Amino acid sequence: MADLSVSMCGMKLKNPLIVGAGPNTKNTTTALNCMKAGFGGIVVRSLHMQHADDVKTSTREMYRxxxxTKDFTKHLYSFQSTGAPVRKMRPDIPLGWGGATTVPTLEQWTEEVAKIVRAAKDYDCTIIASLGWCGSNLTDESLWTTEAAAMEKxxxxxxxxxxxxxPATEPGRYMSMDSDHYLAMPIRAARKGTKLPIFAKIPVDCCDAVGMAQVAEKAGASGVVPxxxxxxxxxxxxxETAPEWRGPGxxxxxxVPxxxxxIFRMRHADKPITYLFSREQGKFPKGGPVTIPIIPSGxxxxxxxxxxxxxxxxxxxQICAQVILEGVQVAxxxxxxxxxWMDRKGYKTLADFRGKVNLLQPNQAKGIPQWLPIIDKEKCTGCQRCVKACPNVALSLQDKKAKLDERFCEGCRTCYYVCxxxxxxxxEAKD
Ligand SMILES: Cc1cc2nc3c(=O)[nH]c(=O)nc-3n(C[C@H](O)[C@H](O)[C@H](O)COP(=O)(O)O)c2cc1C
Structure with missing residues (x-):
């Protein structure tokens, strides 16, 4: 039986599946569902913004x-989400739910998280608490410190x-402007409040996410979450109406690709990934590979x-939207x-294949075979879809069948897909 456990930063998770901060982890009720379903860990939803001074009242979830197709286990989807001001306050629902009249204080929230932690003991589930709020909204050091201390408590x-x-708060842009203030400072400030492992979420939007992971490691983060x-x-x-939401993510x-x-570029952050030039590559001047744990979320x-x-x-x-769409049984x-997959491959632990992907070296790249289409004249109906699609004009119609001129074929495979x-x-093309 394959062992899916993960050890990192002094924590042991029974499997690498962590529910990302979001609606699935917003209180004890929803967190418990995730634990029962067998997730190795959960990230309890960030509630900071809800007690920050400028947002005294709750927000509601905006998610679409x-x-x-409706089968989200097999087919690609996209989602958009953000928070939005509530139109209707709900005095009848508990704190922390979107639309509740008031938002929890840090003390109330600490008690809710403590309840989640107590429940986790029965399910061997690692609990990570999310702090703060990104972008320009949070530049107060003491808040990060206070919240980190409260979550440790x-x-x-x-x-x-x-x-x-x-992305609605454009964290990537703020980090690009001043990574020390918007990324390193929160890490340092949280460290003042806790000895626990600290993970920093790294946005991809508008910033050098690889460079930001390096900044986070240097500032003392225990791990990063791109x-x-x-x-x-x-x-x-x-x-032609104005968009209803402001910059939802x-x-x-x-x-996934x-x-x-x-992830690959973070692990190999000192070198560019291209193999096109055989001459020696220039190195990226700042920082080396990211060596701390990386927990991708997306x-x-x-x-x-x-x-x-x-x-x-x-x-x-981490997994968030798929848990919303499919339910906690996704675990x-x-x-x-x-x-x-591991049994089929003969892998016993995650370490057997972790970090296994490497890139071809320039000298190996020359040996990549070039595809060559083979046309079955019996099956060809002469519809000419391949002829029209071929970007190299390598295909033509002769005697009502597709015919290839090998000299012009680059092996792009378009004809194969459109037939x-x-x-x-x-x-494979011969040399
Ligand atoms: C409705 C919704 C609410 C979210 N709320 C939070 C949050 O409170 N804190 C946080 O760090 N990330 C939050 N996220 C981001 C997710 O944790 C996750 O990083 C992101 O959705 C990408 O992962 P996915 O493709 O698995 O959903 C939220 C995402 C969604 C869809």
């Missing part, structure tokens, strides 16, 4: 999904700083997504998918 295993996830969500503006071209499973690139939908993140050099993975499905009757297979 875009997808071509609540008994959590680690804290995570909300330094990046909400987040793939971008600031977006949707336009309704029919009604868009993300989804389509961003982008996250892969980020786009996870399947076991294969988590496996990819680990192969790139990640240590665990069991992903756990099973990972175990099946409606599978008349094209792929072979």
């Amino acid at each position: 999904v875009y997808g071509n 609540a008994g959590v295993n680690a804290v995570e700083l909300h330094t990046g996830p909400s 987040v793939t969500r971008w600031s977006t503006i949707s336009v309704d071209v029919e009604n 868009m993300g989804g499973p389509w961003s 982008i996250m892969n690139g980020l 786009g996870v939908r399947t076991g294969a997504d988590v496996i990819q993140y680990l192969m790139m050099g990640g240590d665990a993975a 069991g499905r992903i756990d099973k998918e990972m175990r099946e 409606p009757v599978n008349a094209i297979t792929l072979g």
Whole structure:
């Protein structure tokens, strides 16, 4: 039986699946559902903004999904989310729920988190508490320190700083302007309040996320959580109305390869990844590879997504939107998918494949085979989709069948994908 446990920063998680801070972890009731479902850890939702001076009243959740199909376990979707001012205050619902009349004080919130921690003991679940609020909204050092101390008092295993996830507050831009103030300062300030591991969320939007992970490590972060969500503006071209939301964060499973690139580049941060030039590469002048744990947060939908993140050099993975869409049972499905893959490959522990992906060296790249389409004349209907699609004009119609001129083919495979009757297979071009 494969062992999915993860050890990092003095914590041991039974598996690498962590529920990201969000609606699934906003109070004891929802957190308990996640624990029962078997997640290795949860990040309790950041509530800082709700007791910051400028936001005395609650916000409501604004979250919407875009997808071509309703099966979100198998098909790509995108989501957009942000917080918005409540139109209607709800005196009848408990503190912390979107729309509640008043927001919890830090004392009330500490007690709620303590309850979550007590419940976690029965489920072997690691509890990470999220602090603060990103972008320009939080530049008060003492708040980070006070909140970190309060969460340690609540008994959590680690804290995570909300330094990046909400693109609506443009954290990436603020960090790009002054990374010491908007990233290193919160880490240092939280450290004054707690000895627990500190994770910093790193936004991808508008900033050098690789460089920001280096800044976080240098400032004393125990680990980083890169987040793939971008600031977006949707336009309704029919009604030409102004967008309803301000810069909500868009993300989804389509961003997995982008996250892969980020993790890889963090782990190899001193060198560019291109293999196109055989002459010696210049090095990035500042900082070396990120050596602290990396817990990517963005786009996870399947076991294969988590496996990819680990192969790139990640240590665990956070999951938020897929838990909203599919329910907490996503933990069991992903756990099973990972175990099946590991058994098939003969891997016993995550360490057997973690960080395994490497890039081809320039001399190896020359040996990459070039695809060559092979046309089955029997199957070809002469529809000419491949002829029209070929960007190199390597295909033409002869005797009502597609014909290839090998001299012009670059092996892009477009013809293979557009052929409606599978008349094209792929072979290898000879040298
Ligand atoms: C509705 C919603 C609320 C969120 N609230 C928080 C939050 O309070 N604190 C935080 O650090 N991240 C928050 N996030 C960001 C998620 O934790 C996560 O980093 C992001 O959604 C990307 O992961 P995903 O693609 O798995 O959803 C929220 C995300 C969503 C969709």
